[in-house]
Amino acid sequence: MKNSGRTLLVGLSVAPLLLACNSEKLKPIDPALLQVVGYGKVDAHFCTSPRQPAKQNLKYVFILDHSQSNQATIPNPLTPNDVNNTDPAGSRRFGPLVNFISNLVPDPNTILSYALIDFNDTAWQPQNSSGFLADGTAFVSLVTKDWIGSGTAANPAPNDAGFTNYEDALKLAQQLIQKDAQLSALLPDNPPITTVYEIIFVSDGVPTIATPSSSNATYTQTFTTDIGPVIQSIMNLKYDPNFGKAIASITLNAAYYSNGQPLVAAQSLLQQMAQAGNGEFLSFATGENILYQQFAPPPRDLLNLLTDVFVENVNGVWWDDGRFMLDSDGDGLPDEIERQLGSNPNAVDSDGNGVSDLVEYRTKGVACKDPQCSVAGRDPYAICAGFVTGTNPDGSVQFSSSTNDGLNDCEKYVLGLSRNSYNTNGDLIPDQFALKASIPVTPGSANAAFSDPFNDGVSNYNKLKLGLPVQVSKNSLVDFNSRSTSLEVESTPSPDVTCYHLQVDKVALALTTSLIRIHLIQNGAAAQDKPVLLRAEANVDPNSMTANFAPGDFK
Incomplete structure (x- = not known):
């Protein structure tokens, strides 16, 4: 049973001091290096899924x-x-x-x-x-x-x-x-x-x-x-x-x-x-x-409980050096880094081999095998031949995707992750979201999410909630606003369903029309070992600077 004691956390908690600070990464980051064009809001309404009894x-x-x-x-x-x-x-x-x-x-x-x-x-x-x-x-x-x-x-x-x-x-x-x-x-x-x-x-x-x-x-x-x-x-x-x-x-x-x-x-x-x-x-x-x-697997007739909520700015990413940077294609590699690597800032998979630029970079140190990211010079990932579901007219490859976290089966395989769980290591953080945030995702690494490697009083998990980088101490940030979150029960339309209102303020934006993705984690009331992920996406309205979500958006 995974995380049977986890409760929904949307605020800030203090984690144990586990690792010594890296003094090099405590140097203040020049605000001019943070590509923040403004701050937005999230206003979401959603409900837990009803029971679906089946023998x-x-x-x-x-x-x-x-x-x-x-x-x-x-x-x-x-x-x-x-x-x-x-x-x-x-x-x-x-x-x-x-x-x-x-x-x-x-x-x-x-x-x-x-x-x-x-x-x-x-x-x-x-x-x-x-x-x-x-x-x-x-x-x-x-x-x-x-x-x-x-x-x-x-x-x-x-x-x-x-x-x-x-x-x-x-x-x-x-x-x-x-x-x-x-x-x-x-x-x-x-x-x-x-x-x-x-x-x-x-x-x-x-x-x-x-x-x-x-x-x-x-x-x-x-x-x-x-x-x-x-x-x-x-x-x-x-x-x-x-x-x-x-x-x-x-x-x-x-x-x-x-x-x-x-x-x-x-x-x-x-x-x-x-x-x-x-x-x-x-x-x-x-x-x-x-x-x-x-x-023990959960019974099919199970009351679904809201276990956790994560809000992701798809077009803004904290990079390895602690800078907040624009990510136009939302693949986890900032535009500036993609230009340095020779990959396309507007394509998740520049060479069309079915494996994203981020996954290739994190596993091999390059976004594409060929410096020009050509189709002819790409890594064919022959080891993933069994996951191929088709090839598009432009020659790009499609792999099967057994989970709802954004990583396909080939990407899961090369990363050493479970192809049957959105959350391989059991920390409840979706694998792709954690990978983009530089939080370990491999089996046995769950404790990393709840550690405080810089002794700044904020665990990696809570940094995700606050919209802060896990790569540097929060004390390195100057003139940067962290998020505030409110989650309230809005209604209970039936004994099996609870509806919520989520509001998040001070979401840092690198693009005024940034795509916002919400990850909802549901789990059974009787067995906390089979969590289910629902996701929804919406762009920030440049007039209200708010991304709005309705219950029907979550799949």
């Missing part, structure tokens, strides 16, 4: 590590650097799982089922189980027996032994889901009730196994050769022409657990697996219990 099958696949490293035994001589004693009594793996299933709140629109896969040298479904169980009580009994193992209810002793075969576990999950989807596709439901498959893969180590040719040698499975292809096969089940219609989504989540001596290689691999499976990765590396509820 769904939600089927959990829990994959639990039963390898030797769980126990307080001497490490296998073939894996001397492996961890041990990570969960000898099973209380971290099994206890929280029993509690999670037992405490699930019934939802008339969600039909639950469960499957359990154990793995060490191979993978299997325990207690002669097969497929999914729809009876939660029966599944808890199954998990409990697996937990007790060779022990007793008072003193469980899970049957942990052997190596850690990720590939076999994933292949069994694929077989299980495929067989279930094939059966579901035969059902005459009208309208059809599709299935959400939620895989939760739990392990404490790297996937090292004995080699088939020799019991005295080992082989460590890799993502590229062994694991990634199986995950891709699992994800592709949704697109099978025969039974894919029965699948709403498949998500592979991953949890790493350790006893205070984490294996970086294992954490990295599990994180890579979760990213490939469009899921979440969580680490429980210091002895904590595994929080299965963190991976």
Whole structure:
């Protein structure tokens, strides 16, 4: 569950002092260097989205590590650097799982089922189980027996032994889901009730196994050769022409657990697996219990709450040196910088290769591979061939876009971001907006948004709210007005919908008709782990110096 404690913030809060100041960047910035032509206002009216109840099958696949490293035994001589004693009594793996299933709140629109896969040298479904169980009580009994193992209810002793075969576990999950989807596709439901498959893969180590040719040698499975292809096969089940219609989504989540001596290689691999499976990765590396509820998807019938609001001036950007500069095309590269680089200040993608000038600059240091930004000399981004949706008459390439944050799937891929979330690192700031503001966006970087690197009393997050640069201390700015924001509940037309009035003053403009973009973040009242982004755009009226928004503008 991401940011479950976040509340809507529109004012200024003080963040902890984390990093020392950079004295060079505390030098006052000459106001003449700031391309501010005036200040505008934002006046927006919007409402949260209503509930949209729909029945769904939600089927959990829990994959639990039963390898030797769980126990307080001497490490296998073939894996001397492996961890041990990570969960000898099973209380971290099994206890929280029993509690999670037992405490699930019934939802008339969600039909639950469960499957359990154990793995060490191979993978299997325990207690002669097969497929999914729809009876939660029966599944808890199954998990409990697996937990007790060779022990007793008072003193469980899970049957942990052997190596850690990720590939076999994933292949069994694929077989299980495929067989279930094939059966579901035969059902005459009208309208059809599709299935959400939620895989939760739990392990404490790297996937090292004995080699088939020799019991005295080992082989460590890799993502590229062994694991990634199986995950891709699992994800592709949704697109099978025969039974894919029965699948709403498949998500592979991953949890790493350790006893205070984490294996970086294992954490990295599990994180890579979760990213490939469009899921979440969580680490429980210091002895904590595994929080299965963190991976629970929200029900489809969910009250939407306003979680956050961001106001972006598309045509004004704070550059790396702390200057506020005109950005005519809104790609995040100021016009002045584009002219220096040889790119077109009036084109988001100067060479038409489908990747914006900003993304190319941030990843390669140039806006175009060819200094003239010619079509013939552009980087074709062959690695993104699978995302191409078409080519325009002028030769420019179009890539698919799975999120609503402004970055297409190829841009997400080359930046190392999630193609299935507007907000890769979980800080709730849309990826493109954060990239343009020079706030880290990669997985694991969420804390950067709430840090105060210049000890000026304003976190990076609040600088976004105030319209200030994150690249320099606010004390470097002279004769610059920060924003003021007011957000009020305007009406509640129904119990499920709340309408708001947002007013923002002192929005710095580098263009009197600047395009203003508002990002609305909604999240479910019962589960704060699947935020949704809505956006709207409007130009500043040069007469009133105000950008106006109506509820119907947000998509």
